[in-house]
Amino acid sequence: MIGNLDLATLQEIWWILIATLGALFLFLNFVQGGQTLLFDVAKTEDEKTLIVNSLGRKWELTFTTLVVFGGAIFAAFPKLYSTSFGGAYWVWTIILFSFIIQAVSYEYRKKPNNFLGQKTYETFLLINGTVGVLLIGTAVGTFFTGANFNLNEYGFVTWTHPLRGLEAAFNYFNISLGLFLVFNARVLGAQYLLNNLDFNSAPELEDRLRQSTLINFMIELVFLVIVLVSLLFRSGYGVTGNGQVELIAYKFAANLIANPLNLIFLLTGLGLVIWSVYITKIRKSTHGIWYGGSGTILVGLVVFFLVGFNGSCIYPSLTHPQSSLTIYNASSTHYTLTVMTYVALLIPFVLAYVSYVWRAMDLKKLSLDDLKEKAY
Amino acid sequence: MVEAINMGLVNWSRALFALTAMYHWIFVPLTLGLSWIIAFYESIYYRTGDESWARLTRFWMKLFGINFAIGVATGIILEFEFGTNWSNYSWMVGDIFGAPLAIEGIAAFFLESTFFAVMFFGWNRVSKKFHLVSSYMVAIGSNLSALWILVANAWMQHPLGMVFNPDTARFEMQDIMAVILSPISVSKFTHTTSSSFVMASLFVISVSSWYLIKQRHQLLAKRSIVVAATFGILASILVGITGDEAAYEDAQHQPMKLAAFEGHFDGADPSGLVAVGIVNTKKRPGDDLHSFHLELKIPRMLSLLAQRSMSYVAGINDLVYGNPDEGIVGAEQKISLGKIAVQSLADYKAAQKSGDKSAAEIALKTFREHESYFGYGLLEKPEDAVPPVGIMFYSFHIMVILAGLFVIVFALFLYFIHKGSVDQVKWLLIIGVPMFFLGILAQEMGWVVAEVGRQPWAIQDMLPVSIARTNLDSGTVATTFFMFVALFTALLIAEVKIMITQIKKGPEEVK
Numbered sequence: 001m002i003g004n005l006d007l008a009t010l011q012e013i014w015w016i017l018i019a020t021l022g023a024l025f026l027f028l029n030f031v032q033g034g035q036t037l038l039f040d041v042a043k044t045e046d047e048k049t050l051i052v053n054s055l056g057r058k059w060e061l062t063f064t065t066l067v068v069f070g071g072a073i074f075a076a077f078p079k080l081y082s083t084s085f086g087g088a089y090w091v092w093t094i095i096l097f098s099f100i101i102q103a104v105s106y107e108y109r110k111k112p113n114n115f116l117g118q119k120t121y122e123t124f125l126l127i128n129g130t131v132g133v134l135l136i137g138t139a140v141g142t143f144f145t146g147a148n149f150n151l152n153e154y155g156f157v158t159w160t161h162p163l164r165g166l167e168a169a170f171n172y173f174n175i176s177l178g179l180f181l182v183f184n185a186r187v188l189g190a191q192y193l194l195n196n197l198d199f200n201s202a203p204e205l206e207d208r209l210r211q212s213t214l215i216n217f218m219i220e221l222v223f224l225v226i227v228l229v230s231l232l233f234r235s236g237y238g239v240t241g242n243g244q245v246e247l248i249a250y251k252f253a254a255n256l257i258a259n260p261l262n263l264i265f266l267l268t269g270l271g272l273v274i275w276s277v278y279i280t281k282i283r284k285s286t287h288g289i290w291y292g293g294s295g296t297i298l299v300g301l302v303v304f305f306l307v308g309f310n311g312s313c314i315y316p317s318l319t320h321p322q323s324s325l326t327i328y329n330a331s332s333t334h335y336t337l338t339v340m341t342y343v344a345l346l347i348p349f350v351l352a353y354v355s356y357v358w359r360a361m362d363l364k365k366l367s368l369d370d371l372k373e374k375a376y
Numbered sequence: 377m378v379e380a381i382n383m384g385l386v387n388w389s390r391a392l393f394a395l396t397a398m399y400h401w402i403f404v405p406l407t408l409g410l411s412w413i414i415a416f417y418e419s420i421y422y423r424t425g426d427e428s429w430a431r432l433t434r435f436w437m438k439l440f441g442i443n444f445a446i447g448v449a450t451g452i453i454l455e456f457e458f459g460t461n462w463s464n465y466s467w468m469v470g471d472i473f474g475a476p477l478a479i480e481g482i483a484a485f486f487l488e489s490t491f492f493a494v495m496f497f498g499w500n501r502v503s504k505k506f507h508l509v510s511s512y513m514v515a516i517g518s519n520l521s522a523l524w525i526l527v528a529n530a531w532m533q534h535p536l537g538m539v540f541n542p543d544t545a546r547f548e549m550q551d552i553m554a555v556i557l558s559p560i561s562v563s564k565f566t567h568t569t570s571s572s573f574v575m576a577s578l579f580v581i582s583v584s585s586w587y588l589i590k591q592r593h594q595l596l597a598k599r600s601i602v603v604a605a606t607f608g609i610l611a612s613i614l615v616g617i618t619g620d621e622a623a624y625e626d627a628q629h630q631p632m633k634l635a636a637f638e639g640h641f642d643g644a645d646p647s648g649l650v651a652v653g654i655v656n657t658k659k660r661p662g663d664d665l666h667s668f669h670l671e672l673k674i675p676r677m678l679s680l681l682a683q684r685s686m687s688y689v690a691g692i693n694d695l696v697y698g699n700p701d702e703g704i705v706g707a708e709q710k711i712s713l714g715k716i717a718v719q720s721l722a723d724y725k726a727a728q729k730s731g732d733k734s735a736a737e738i739a740l741k742t743f744r745e746h747e748s749y750f751g752y753g754l755l756e757k758p759e760d761a762v763p764p765v766g767i768m769f770y771s772f773h774i775m776v777i778l779a780g781l782f783v784i785v786f787a788l789f790l791y792f793i794h795k796g797s798v799d800q801v802k803w804l805l806i807i808g809v810p811m812f813f814l815g816i817l818a819q820e821m822g823w824v825v826a827e828v829g830r831q832p833w834a835i836q837d838m839l840p841v842s843i844a845r846t847n848l849d850s851g852t853v854a855t856t857f858f859m860f861v862a863l864f865t866a867l868l869i870a871e872v873k874i875m876i877t878q879i880k881k882g883p884e885e886v887k
Contacts, residue, residue, distance in 0.1 A: 057497055060448070060489035067452055068481030074458070075478035078470020085456065086463020086846040093856060096456045100863065103449030107442055108870055113877040115870035153725055154545040156464045158847055332471045333541075333548045343479050350486045357490050357510075360502050370500070 002341045008328065010337035014076040015308040015327045017344055021069040022140075023300030026181065027293045028062035030192040031055050033185030033216075035102075035129035038122055041190070041212050046368055047205045048122075049110075054196045054366050055189075056106040056376045061354065063103060075340055079330035080315055083157045084139070087149045088165025091139050098132030106376050133185055137178025138168045143307040144252070145173050146237060146316035151323040160319045173234070176226040183220035184296060187213055187273075191280055191288035198365035210281050213288065217277045224270075231306075232256075237316035237324055245313060245321040255310045262302050269298030381756070381842045388853040389461045389845045394827070395857065396453045398820055399864050403447035405819050408522055408569060409576025409611075410440045411515035415508075416603055422508045432596050434499075435883035436580070439875060441496060446871055448489075453860075461853065465834050465844035472538050472549040473528050476556075480524035487517030522572075523565050530561030532835050533826070534629040540750065542724055542743055547838070560629060563621040564826075570614035571819065574782055577608030578815035581789060583879055585808030588799045593882050598798065601789055609786040615779055620681065626829075627682035627689065630836055633829035634682055635692045636763045637772035641667045643691035643699065649677035652773065655766045661696045661759050692765070696758045707752060707761035714753025717746035751838040763831040771824040778818040785811055 005013070034055045042048045074081045085092050101124035108114045109121040147168065148161035161167045168174050190213040199206040236251030248254075256262050272295030280288035307314045308327050315325040331337065364370075414436050421429035455477060458466050466474075494502060494510035502510070531537075537554030538547045549555065581604050584597035626634040634640070639655055640647065653671035682689050688702050698706025720742035727736035746753075755761060785807060792798040799805075830836055834844035 057493045060492060063448065063452070064481065064485045064489045067455060067485060068478070070455055070459075071474065071478035071481040074455075074466065074470055075474030078467055078474055081459050081470060081474070082463035082467035085459025086461070086466070089460050089846070089848060089852065092456060092460050096453060096460075097859070097863070099452055100449045103452075104445050104867055104870070107445035108874060111442070111874045111877070113873045115873050116866065155467050156847065157467075164848075164852065332474070336471045336475055336549050339549070339552050340475060340478060343475075343482060346482050350482060354486060354490050357494055360506070361494060361498060364501065
């Protein structure tokens with residue numbers, strides 16, 4: 001059946017898969033958000049140990065999702081991969097750095113004789129949770145705001161801005177999106193910890209995490225409003241009837257209405273995030289992460305759908321609009337997309353065993369007693 | 377397509393990738409091999425219920441974890457660098473090369489990372505059986521990920537299963553099974569994993585030898601050696617068989633690589649093999665200098681190994697300048713044919729743009745006739761097709777000699793273990809300690825042979841590195857290079873210090 005799908009359908013399927021991976025990654029950023037809570041919510045060494053060990057059982061899932069997200073773009077939309085990574089060089093390189101230093105920090109932080117000291121590894125975790133997430137936000141922001149590149153007739157990228165991608169971090173929309181993600185990650189981080197930890201040995205931590213959920217949500221809200229309002233009023237690049245790429249007024253507002261799913265996902269997603277904060281703070285629930293997480297996934301999907309569909313550009317070029325990428329001109333061939341779609345049939349199995357293991361490992365809440373056994 | 381080639385940029389880009397890949401490869405073989413060894417130890421524990429085997433499992437697992445983290449951290453860099461520093465490559469071959477990378481993520485990385493958490497933190501949270509299964513899942517996951525990345529690498533060495541699309545100027549996949557089952561990918565995967573098993577065995581031997589010298593944890597050390605030496609000697613046999621196969625495949629598909637690592641300038645029928653020698657680094661293709669200052673040659677051996685018969689083995693000079701008698705087309709001729717391909721592709725593009733259909737048709741026909749030499753058309757001169765012979769010769773020979781040494785060491789350990797006197801044989805234990813570092817050396821040399829031997833190509837005969845790189849200024853790449861050097865150095869020091877501290881602490885401290 002997959003073999004009979006036409007190219008455009010496969011391209012759309014793969015953009016939905018990329019969107020799903022991206023949205024899952026934003027949910028799994030609770031790890032990154034949780035890392036930043038080490039610095040303001042955790043007050044004692046025991047509390048820090050609890051937080052690090054709780055996140056330390058999940059960080060690799062986030063990391064792997066990022067790697068797979070990159071690999072999937074490479075395979076399905078190689079032109080987006082080569083143009084964005086090769087073009088916005090410094091943004092990706094710094095994001096990369098922030099993930100390298102994260103990967104070693106859990107394992108090395110408390111080990112005796114670890115050369116850089118516990119503080120340094122904790123700072124690495126902070127950098128990953130702030131700079132890393134912020135720059136990922138700005139990189140995603142350029143899907144909306146555009147980037148400074150030309151493609152030659154062989155599809156090779158030339159970047160026209162000396163900052164090689166870092167200029168994206170000076171655009172208010174991109175920054176707002178980035179900061180929205182940083183604070184959303186902090187909300188999710190607190191909610192995850194509330195769900196995962198046994199607070200008998202750290203009762204005050206629970207109160208602080210609930211408080212932190214609310215405060216970070218309030219800050220998140222500010223950036224969310226900026227992003228949403230800007231989105232509704234801003235122009236966006238799109239392909240017009242004559243096949244040319246042009247700046248179209250109210251492009252994203254139009255996209256939002258064009259497919260009612262976008263609007264439903266967005267409103268439901270935001271509603272779920274608000275609900276998650278309400279039950280976490282007011283009802284003292286520990287299930288906030290599931291609502292906040294699902295809400296984040298829905299909002300994340302909309303972010304990718306808005307640039308992928310309805311004749312929009314996934315990566316608009318500011319300097320040469322006709323170089324702009326769409327899901328239709330940046331993809332792999334019919335054959336590769338078909339093969340990859342068969343491979344994608346594995347994804348439900350992967351999700352199944354990840355959820356199974358998650359459940360099996362988290363049946364019992366993590367307490368300080370557990371950490372005497374085996375800890376980071 | 378060919379603008380002015382900036383060799384400074386190309387070389388910095390290569391240096392950056394080489395740095396990352398070689399650093400990554402200090403840690404990965406240990407992960408690939410040790411994951412199995414740990415699963416074996418745990419199996420024994422599961423069967424016998426003997427707590428001391430559990431302690432032994434946990435001890436090696438702890439060292440595994442320290443090593444694993446840095447392997448994961450450096451793995452992501454390689455994926456990103458294909459985009460950041462080799463973006464033309466990513467675009468031209470993303471159809472084919474991206475697929476195994478994505479499959480690696482979906483089919484292998486999640487397995488590895490999900491069950492890693494169980495393996496490390498699940499001792500009291502899941503059943504003994506579930507835990508054992510998880511340990512095997514980590515081993516299977518990490519080795520599966522090696523499979524997919526090596527499929528991708530093998531395709532760079534011997535591209536097949538694809539066609540060049542002149543409209544997009546890209547290589548497009550036509551047959552994924554051909555890519556996966558390519559003879560090179562099979563020999564690469566088996567050679568790499570078996571040599572990683574050797575490396576992990578050497579690690580266990582090194583640490584255990586040190587304990588026996590210090591007369592600490594003797595039971596653990598001896599038990600560890602039994603499993604490691606057995607595993608190591610079996611893996612070494614596989615390394616030999618697959619290594620022979622890899623060299624044979626090189627002779628068939630990358631004869632220049634073979635000629636370079638054998639220092640074989642002039643073809644002969646039959647050809648001898650230089651077992652050891654000192655390379656004359658002044659020697660260039662086409663000149664009259666001797667290729668070696670000093671050499672010990674085994675007559676006919678190269679023909680036997682490379683062709684599996686007493687037949688002609690092409691030398692570097694044959695491959696550069698051609699040898700009509702042996703039916704070898706040289707790089708010189710390929711370049712002139714390739715220039716026609718490059719020009720006709722440009723003509724085709726121009727004609728398409730101006731809407732001249734008949735001109736486009738003629739240009740396309742010319743292109744198709746010369747297509748297989750397209751990559752050579754992007755080289756400047758025939759001598760550019762030769763990788764550096766000195767580096768290749770020494771890397772290959774160091775690797776082979778070390779592999780031989782490892783077999784002897786494993787055999788000696790097995791012998792003395794069976795005699796029950798291994799802890800008395802001081803000289804052997806002293807030899808045992810540095811074995812791990814020699815293992816790393818052999819591993820790195822192997823990758824130098826594979827990757828430097830492919831130069832000047834990113835994809836053998838199809839795409840030179842000078843085109844494959846991202847259009848950056850060389851200062852940017854050099855800056856990134858030094859940033860990585862600083863980071864890698866700091867992390868390596870941390871890793872080594874932590875590792876040594878944990879080894880010194882030994883298993884008793886591990887609960």
